Amino acid sequence: MIKLENVSKIYDLDETKVKALDNVSINIDRGEYIAIMGPSGSGKSTLMHILGILDTASSGVYKLEGYDITTLEDKEQARIRNKHFGFIFQSFNLFPELSALENVMLPMQYASVALKQRKERAIYLLNEVGLSHRMNHLPTMMSGGEQQRVAIARALSNEPDLILADEPTGNLPTDKGDEVMQILEKVNKSGVTVVMVTHNPNQGKRANRIINVRDGKIVDSSKIKGAENAK
Numbered sequence: 729m730i731k732l733e734n735v736s737k738i739y740d741l742d743e744t745k746v747k748a749l750d751n752v753s754i755n756i757d758r759g760e761y762i763a764i765m766g767p768s769g770s771g772k773s774t775l776m777h778i779l780g781i782l783d784t785a786s787s788g789v790y791k792l793e794g795y796d797i798t799t800l801e802d803k804e805q806a807r808i809r810n811k812h813f814g815f816i817f818q819s820f821n822l823f824p825e826l827s828a829l830e831n832v833m834l835p836m837q838y839a840s841v842a843l844k845q846r847k848e849r850a851i852y853l854l855n856e857v858g859l860s861h862r863m864n865h866l867p868t869m870m871s872g873g874e875q876q877r878v879a880i881a882r883a884l885s886n887e888p889d890l891i892l893a894d895e896p897t898g899n900l901p902t903d904k905g906d907e908v909m910q911i912l913e914k915v916n917k918s919g920v921t922v923v924m925v926t927h928n929p930n931q932g933k934r935a936n937r938i939i940n941v942r943d944g945k946i947v948d949s950s951k952i953k954g955a956e957n958a959k
């Protein structure tokens with residue numbers, strides 16, 4: 729589905745250059761469930777931003793379904809992002825003035841889905857993540873675990889092919905983190921590709937593949953289980 733070829737990312741600060749990604753090449757196949765692991769500052773979030781087309785590489789090629797998207801205009805990249813990708817962040821990133829329902833509906837508005845359908849799908853998704861009783865709550869009225877489940881429902885709203893989750897359980901207590909992991913696993917089983925950054929070895933082990941990042945390089949990328957099921 730996604731192929732990165734010799735991708736580097738250099739942050740050009742005033743006096744120093746930081747090579748956050750150093751010649752990274754990876755293939756992500758449809759249906760995979762990948763854990764990205766590595767020490768703090770090793771380039772995991774940078775890799776997620778590039779994979780999600782939230783940022784562009786300094787050099788190298790990004791192919792989506794065989795098409796080089798590196799040279800597309802920002803507007804076209806945004807369209808691809810909204811249509812194919814869903815994002816989940818450590819800090820939930822919900823809009824504070826919008827209810828759970830409105831947060832989940834919003835990406836569908838950007839995708840020009842009709843109001844009735846937006847509402848129906850948001851209700852369905854909030855139900856799926858166990859939040860049918862929290863539809864009209866604002867983020868501040870919800871626990872961290874609940875907010876992250878809203879964020880998952882939002883990430884699924886436009887039926888993405890790929891979910892990118894950067895330390896999705898990093899701000900959650902263990903039990904709430906486990907709930908989030910179970911939902912992500914269910915999402916993957918339904919056919920959505922999942923790429924997740926985690927520091928938790930137990931979460932890593934539950935993925936089909938662990939990509940280990942160190943100093944901006946991939947040091948190891950091995951299939952660990954269920955790889956034969958991944959397409």
Ligand SMILES: Nc1ncnc2c1ncn2[C@@H]1O[C@H](COP(=O)(O)OP(=O)(O)O)[C@@H](O)[C@H]1O
Nearest residue numbers: 739741746748767768769770771772773774775
């Ligand atoms: N916007 C930025 N500007 C400059 N340097 C950055 C920026 N984002 C990240 N970095 C640097 O790039 C390196 C990798 O960062 P990051 O991808 O966030 O690592 P990780 O997610 O593994 O902790 C770090 O040295 C970090 O300080």
Ligand SMILES: [Mg+2]
Nearest residue numbers: 772773774894
């Ligand atoms: Mg990070």
